[in-house]
Amino acid sequence: MKSTPKQFDQLIKEKLNSLEFTSQASDQELLKQKLHAAKSKANKQTGIKLLLVIGICASFALMQRYFKKGNLQYFKVQEISSALPYLASEAAAFQPKREVGSESQATNMPELIAHFQQEPNSTPALFEKLQHLPKFPHGKISLNGLDEIQAPAIDQLVKYEGKFLQEAQTSKQKTLICGQSEDGSKLIVAQSKVAKFKADSTLSNNDDFGVYRPSGLQEDAVIQYAVFDKKTLFKRFQFEQIHHGIRTTKIAKPQKAEKVKTEKNKEADALHTSNTTPNLHVHPTRQYLETEYEEYTYYIQNDSILFISDRVNYVVIMTPDGDILSKAQIVISEPYMYYLGEKTAFFDQATGKVYLSVSTLYHFNIYELDPNNGQTNFLISLDDVWPDPNFSVVNGVLHYRKDNKAFQQQLRP
Amino acid sequence: MELYKQTFPLMMSIAVRFEKNREDQLTAVHNAFMKMLKSIEQFRVNASFEGWLLRIVRNELIDAYRRQHKLSNIEFTELKNEIPIADFQIEILENTAPSQLLDIINTLPPASKLVFNLYAIDDYSINQISEELAITRDTVKWHLKTSRKILRETLANLKNPEHEINS
Incomplete structure (x- = not known):
């Protein structure tokens, strides 16, 4: 009789299923050995894990003790x-x-x-x-x-x-x-x-x-x-600011094509001598006015020295060794002000924070300055503007004088 | 040990088809038994214990094969005297002793033996084998065809020793 693949497979399956097997004593012994080996391996692994945990705990405790004893x-x-x-x-x-x-x-x-x-x-x-x-x-x-x-x-x-x-x-x-x-x-x-x-x-x-x-x-x-x-140090602050892409002064307009010299403008030119024209650094794409020298006020903040320009436009952080850690332009953007008057900076020695006061047409606004990036955080606005307010901040409290009277106000942290 | 004695015939019935040496067969059986003991908590009471155990043994055998061989490197075996399926007399198979048949199956190339066992005896589908062994359906079919050819030729040779097999 001829067969199909299915019949062929089925017959093989039946034949093989008829086979019977029994375990021998040696097989059981082999299994016992294997089980014993597996058990001891598991015990070993548990022991190693336990030792590791104890080791980590001990070193942690030692470290704690070490630092506590004498930092x-x-x-x-x-x-x-x-x-x-x-x-x-x-x-x-x-x-x-x-x-x-x-x-x-x-x-x-x-x-x-x-x-x-x-x-x-x-x-x-x-x-x-x-x-x-x-x-x-x-x-x-x-x-x-x-x-x-x-x-x-x-x-x-x-x-x-x-x-x-x-x-x-x-x-x-x-x-x-x-x-x-x-x-x-x-x-x-x-x-x-x-x-x-x-x-x-x-x-x-x-x-x-x-x-x-x-x-x-x-x-x-x-x-x-x-x-x-x-002078050299402060100029260095300003010079490096320019080259870090921060505008310190006005950018001069590109020089226009020479005007046709008429009789009229010749007379006008005669009045403006070359001595009055600004000294321009010629650059293919940019032209800067020469940097104006500005004094800086300094404060000690932690282990660094904080410099704030007298017109409160720039902030620089320098190490005692003379390495400049950061430089930034002070940005005052909020709340929107039509008129931005005199700015003053004052340092709170107790907290190490820097505050700014900005006079507007009707108020004094008080800000906290982030010296690392020059960003300001608006804190409060006082009701009036008056001469000689003598602002200072001590431990987060703003002190000022008005009409020969002393006032103080808590600044929010 | 009582559980081992009871489950041994079932586990061994599969192992003998996949592994040629008794040592390898026992290793596979023992590994499967230990896996079964380790994961006995995962067994659902209302499920078939036999089916669960057989799956563990089969997986162990497939893993053992994977460790030893690479399925992608298949050696195609050319047969000299190929007997068409229609010409094969089923009586030859009927008259063959089961132990002799087991020996013949064990002469198959390892990959073909694995595929043939899974398909013909363990009722795996072609798709299941393809997924399990990460080979294409066509490769599975080729292995089945090859296995049957070798088995038919070997069985025919038992009756008529003139045929030669190049295995």
Whole structure:
């Protein structure tokens, strides 16, 4: 008889289904072994997981304990790791008093002193190295409950050409100061740092950067200073603003084709001499008027110096080393004002915030400034406009004077 | 162990068709049994235990095949003396002993054996096999056709040893 594929498959299926199998003792033994191996493998995995969890918990607990015990030690390690190797011994300043005299630290000191004596302190290369000096921790910090370090207040120590700094601004902890020389031509920024090496006792008038330890400053501290030529620095703010695409002044119209010189306009031209025409920088696509010099008022905000132009148009954030962190044009857009009068900026030392007052035709508007981008946040509008309001903000409260009376108003956070 | 003794014949009846060596057959059976123990909570009480167990064994065998071979690399086997399906006498198959038939099935190329087993014995459809093994329907059909040809030729050879097979 001939078959179809279906019949063929069906017959095979029937034949195979008739087969019978029984398990042997050896098969069962094999399965037992396999089950045992699987069980021990699972136990092993559970053990490893448990160990891992215990390890993570233990390291977490240790870390917690470590930071709780002395966050100053953590600070030390963090700072020193980035510093130059020879400065590592400076970490001694962070150690508790009874550890300062230990042998290992004492042995490094002569080498360090010798190194500093060999190299003149005033070189820029040295300044770069000194930038890695750890800053003095703000306020009183306890070291494992054994000792306390008080960051030195430097506002009464820093002098330039033998005179205290003019119009000086200091940080809350008095560890950073920014002020001017007596003649107003120099801007001096000084900051206390942790270092035990030998240093001059006076600020050198010939160097722009350096460190010194004035009399009255503790042995484990130095003052690192930077002297800037004020005009050059402020021009640098403005110049760099232009090249960052921010319009500081009016953009001159492109020069038109030369007018046909008629008798009439020849006479007119004769009245306007070339001395009165602005100095134009010729550029293929843009032409700028030369930047007008503008003074800046400065404040210390955390570890940076905040500069606000006198006409309250620009804000710049600079590090004590002279690196510009941000620059922005101050933007006042809300609420819409037909007339924008005088703007003044004032700094709240307690909160570190900057506020602006803007006079309009009928009100004084108060804003909070974001120094990072120049954006302003409208806070309140006062009912009137009057001369000499003497605005100031202390801990979020606006103080002002009107008709010889003092007023104050809470600004919303 | 009682459960093992009871389920062993059922599991082994499939394993012998897919694997040639007893060692491999036992490995597949034991792996399937352990999987069954591990996932016994997933078994629904009102479902067929046999069907569930057979599915576990089949999946284990397919996985084992996947581990060993690549389905895409199919070697097409040319047959010298091809016997047309109409000429095959069904009596030859009827007179063959089941154990002998199992041995003949085990001579099939691995991929063809897998496809033939799933289709002819385990009642999988062509689409199911195609999806399960990630091969085209035409490839499945080719494997079925090849398997049947080899089986018919081998069976015919048992009766008439003059035929030659190139496997």
